Amino acid sequence: MILKKDAENSVEAASKGLPKPRLTTGQQSVLDALQHQPQALSAQALYGVMRRQQPIGLATIYRALDALKVLGLVQHRVTLTGETLYSAVKHDHHYLTCLQCGVSVPIETCPVKELEAQLQGASSFRIYYHTLEFFGVCGRCEV
Amino acid sequence: MILKKDAENSVEAASKGLPKPRLTTGQQSVLDALQHQPQALSAQALYGVMRRQQPIGLATIYRALDALKVLGLVQHRVTLTGETLYSAVKHDHHYLTCLQCGVSVPIETCPVKELEAQLQGASSFRIYYHTLEFFGVCGRCEV
């Protein structure tokens, strides 16, 4: 099976053997909120969701997301409409996206794991996550 | 060799066996300009380059890039700073990007070609290109 039927959403701690980072209140809240979401969310959407539970500013959410990203706890992806979607780092999220209508279909297979390991060795980077997205035109949009 | 020494830039027509699209003047200009660039450019940068040669509006460039993208002649990638970079579709462009300082290193290997073919069959999409990018923290940025 190459194409996923639906999105996964089990939560899983992303530990990389790093010095355990101390998160601020805001960062912890944002991470918690993200981990309870079944799919990736924009900062604004997260704001909408979170403010119903607790008072939190939009700027704090943006700052927390950036920090969590650099810590390797959150990953991001940019949609065709230019908004950035964030999700807790768990499994990979790969998509097949129609350039015309924007529909995105999740992809099951990830052939990149191996390369990621190689890169980890060959470069001086500590790699946290990757994005893989295919672009084309879906059947319904094709002439 | 996994990491590229420098960017490639040979030009290559992207024909997919589609009905030959008639490009507008603007689209043709933009495509030509892109094909003469050694690396991906933002729409604004392209505007800066092109207006020196011929009069062209920024809006036209954005429109042309979108159209060329849907035609499978141009591919895009979004940087960490939120600007979209465009390049003529030739080889793949894959990167290893530092979440901290934003530096991007091109990657040679592409393990995705095979999957792309599989997807082409398993889905109703006509796939034009894909993006693959690794995110982490580079040696100089790491504590």
Place this chain on the structure above:
DNA sequence: TCAAGAATGATAATCATTATCATATTGCAA
């Protein structure tokens, strides 16, 4: 040659993201 439709350009409008700055919190030393 002549419209009708499409493309173009200049510019205003959008909208996600960042910067700013005053206030609130936190962590640590005494």
Place this chain on the structure above:
DNA sequence: TTGCAATATGATAATGATTATCATTCTTGA
């Protein structure tokens, strides 16, 4: 535990890339 300095937070203004608007100019087929 108190007091202070550093950091985090929130509200909001500013930024900047992209899109929408609309009047004008090309194209193209009859």
